[in-house]
Amino acid sequence: MNEFSLIKTYFEAIASPREDVLFGIGDDAACVQVPEDMDLLISVDTLVEGIHFLKEWDAYDIALRAVNVNVSDMVAMAATPCWITLAITLPIIDPSWLKRFSLGLSDALRFYRIALIGGDTTKGPLTISLTIHGVAPKGRAVRRKGAKAGDAIMVSGTLGAAALAVAYLNDINLDDGSKKILMDKLLCPKPRMDLIPLLRAHASAAIDISDGLTADLNHILEASQVGATLEFARIPVHPLVQQIQKENAIAFALGGGDDYEICFTLSKDAVQYFADPVLNCCCVGEIESAFGLRAKTLSGEIVPLQARGYTHF
Amino acid sequence: MNEFSLIKTYFEAIASPREDVLFGIGDDAACVQVPEDMDLLISVDTLVEGIHFLKEWDAYDIALRAVNVNVSDMVAMAATPCWITLAITLPIIDPSWLKRFSLGLSDALRFYRIALIGGDTTKGPLTISLTIHGVAPKGRAVRRKGAKAGDAIMVSGTLGAAALAVAYLNDINLDDGSKKILMDKLLCPKPRMDLIPLLRAHASAAIDISDGLTADLNHILEASQVGATLEFARIPVHPLVQQIQKENAIAFALGGGDDYEICFTLSKDAVQYFADPVLNCCCVGEIESAFGLRAKTLSGEIVPLQARGYTHF
Numbered sequence: 050m051n052e053f054s055l056i057k058t059y060f061e062a063i064a065s066p067r068e069d070v071l072f073g074i075g076d077d078a079a080c081v082q083v084p085e086d087m088d089l090l091i092s093v094d095t096l097v098e099g100i101h102f103l104k105e106w107d108a109y110d111i112a113l114r115a116v117n118v119n120v121s122d123m124v125a126m127a128a129t130p131c132w133i134t135l136a137i138t139l140p141i142i143d144p145s146w147l148k149r150f151s152l153g154l155s156d157a158l159r160f161y162r163i164a165l166i167g168g169d170t171t172k173g174p175l176t177i178s179l180t181i182h183g184v185a186p187k188g189r190a191v192r193r194k195g196a197k198a199g200d201a202i203m204v205s206g207t208l209g210a211a212a213l214a215v216a217y218l219n220d221i222n223l224d225d226g227s228k229k230i231l232m233d234k235l236l237c238p239k240p241r242m243d244l245i246p247l248l249r250a251h252a253s254a255a256i257d258i259s260d261g262l263t264a265d266l267n268h269i270l271e272a273s274q275v276g277a278t279l280e281f282a283r284i285p286v287h288p289l290v291q292q293i294q295k296e297n298a299i300a301f302a303l304g305g306g307d308d309y310e311i312c313f314t315l316s317k318d319a320v321q322y323f324a325d326p327v328l329n330c331c332c333v334g335e336i337e338s339a340f341g342l343r344a345k346t347l348s349g350e351i352v353p354l355q356a357r358g359y360t361h362f
Numbered sequence: 363m364n365e366f367s368l369i370k371t372y373f374e375a376i377a378s379p380r381e382d383v384l385f386g387i388g389d390d391a392a393c394v395q396v397p398e399d400m401d402l403l404i405s406v407d408t409l410v411e412g413i414h415f416l417k418e419w420d421a422y423d424i425a426l427r428a429v430n431v432n433v434s435d436m437v438a439m440a441a442t443p444c445w446i447t448l449a450i451t452l453p454i455i456d457p458s459w460l461k462r463f464s465l466g467l468s469d470a471l472r473f474y475r476i477a478l479i480g481g482d483t484t485k486g487p488l489t490i491s492l493t494i495h496g497v498a499p500k501g502r503a504v505r506r507k508g509a510k511a512g513d514a515i516m517v518s519g520t521l522g523a524a525a526l527a528v529a530y531l532n533d534i535n536l537d538d539g540s541k542k543i544l545m546d547k548l549l550c551p552k553p554r555m556d557l558i559p560l561l562r563a564h565a566s567a568a569i570d571i572s573d574g575l576t577a578d579l580n581h582i583l584e585a586s587q588v589g590a591t592l593e594f595a596r597i598p599v600h601p602l603v604q605q606i607q608k609e610n611a612i613a614f615a616l617g618g619g620d621d622y623e624i625c626f627t628l629s630k631d632a633v634q635y636f637a638d639p640v641l642n643c644c645c646v647g648e649i650e651s652a653f654g655l656r657a658k659t660l661s662g663e664i665v666p667l668q669a670r671g672y673t674h675f
Contacts, residue, residue, distance in 0.1 A: 071401060075585065076505050077438040077570055078405035083396040088384060091479060092391035093493060095449045097486035125390040136408045136491040166404060173410035174487040178449040180406060192389050257390055272388065
């Protein structure tokens with residue numbers, strides 16, 4: 050099997066058709082149609098073996114995670130994901146690995162109605178790089194820049210579970226039920242597609258929480274040239290983090306990456322549009338004109354907060 | 363230095379502005395405007411250390427090559443390159459390497475008026491994956507599919523020099539002048555941007571010659587469901603290949619990859635539009651309805667031709 054038959058066997062078959070794909074895999078480039086009233090959003094995420102996933106992970110999960118992480122970037126921009134290209138570097142052709150990877154990719158893409166339109170297959174250390182393309186009505190994509198003093202800071206879902214999963218990957222004292230919940234959070238983040246129309250309508254700024262809430266919120270603050278105070282009492286800590294970490298629960302929720310929830314800001318009178326419990330969003334603080342990131346601790350004290358998050362180097 | 367300061371120092375500064383880029387590096391996704399009358403073309407190419415380039419190569423050359431190889435895909439589709447994203451995996455932060463890489467990237471992008479709009483920086487074995495985006499008037503991109511029996515098969519430039527460079531990389535008997543010419547062909551392929559409007563107007567099918575003429579022409583034949591005969595006497599063998607290889611010159615020209623010239627087909631009455639010597643294009647054979655690839659040898663015999671090219675695995 051060479052790379053041509055590999056592509057035919059594992060990738061061409063799963064290229065879910067969309068009417069806006071004029072042609073996909075099989076030419077020097079894919080060709081798609083961007084609707085006239087839409088801007089094009091483009092984002093790339095690379096997963097490296099040993100850094101973003103472990104060798105022993107099921108290739109199905111690796112594929113799911115790769116797609117989910119990319120979709121999350123589109124949600125953060127309030128863009129609808131449409132097309133994806135896959136650059137995959139493989140040490141060898143391992144049919145059983147490829148079959149699982151291809152199945153995971155296929156399931157994830159079908160779920161989001163994203164078309165796999167092309168890619169490149171090369172030999173080398175296992176690396177998966179997806180470039181995702183989405184659309185948003187002209188001028189309506191939500192950026193990191195745009196938060197204003199007085200805006201509420203919102204967070205979707207709960208935080209800290211993915212970081213706890215990393216910390217407890219090999220902990221045999223954790224019961225199987227909890228382990229499964231945590232690993233699911235780590236392996237299969239669920240991008241909040243349901244928030245896209247609401248973010249488009251109301252958010253002044255947004256980012257996905259990949260490096261940790263404080264680090265990612267800090268990107269919004271720097272881009273928007275504002276500051277903020279987070280209220281510890283309002284941070285939506287994942288119940289298992291609360292239960293297992295107790296003392297460090299807030300630290301896990303603030304500093305842990307990989308949750309892929311959305312942190313966004315909006316004017317306070319728009320908070321009501323996110324009040325429906327089914328949306329599972331909550332206000333965690335306020336944007337302020339004074340630069341820097343502060344916290345209101347559980348005892349009510351205001352303290353400076355370090356914006357630490359995951360860095361590669 | 364972490365990945366944020368790395369991106370700021372080496373990549374943000376070279377993001378050449380284009381009016382159709384609403385915003386680029388610094389958000390979860392970049393945002394561009396595709397003109398209403400244009401289709402969007404997308405292609406990705408990955409370069410892996412030790413496979414597509416050697417550790418000892420100047421990072422400037424690696425960057426040039428990465429961009430050129432991607433631009434070549436756009437030329438093959440008759441698309442105008444516009445925007446690029448860079449997914450780079452680095453083993454360490456080496457400022458002098460990054461400075462050279464960034465300079466090469468900047469020079470190449472400026473030359474083609476392509477904007478670097480985003481990317482992802484990760485830690486791991488050195489891998490460079492570029493996703494290029496271009497535009498072509500609606501329905502006018504040229505595909506591999508479309509060659510018809512009776513069409514002329516055309517090739518731009520000369521063939522075999524990049525393959526000869528690979529074969530002679532360490533040959534001390536080669537004079538410095540020849541070595542420089544060959545390495546230039548390998549390191550710095552020159553995509554034929556000048557052919558884009560002509561291909562749009564006249565080509566029935568096209569592909570860039572990355573794996574070798576026979577292998578790449580074979581992709582056109584399979585996609586178009588036709589066959590072909592190549593005439594050895596008409597193959598534009600690079601003069602140095604002719605001089606150094608003599609007996610094997612044709613084999614180098616037919617089987618050697620990395621030339622990044624364009625192989626295209628068009629109806630015979632359109633060949634005249636490519637006759638200007640400055641275009642440096644020539645007819646090398648004819649598309650036929652009988653499947654398979656054949657050659658008319660120098661002695662006039664018709665023989666079957668194997669479509670061998672570079673494969674990764």
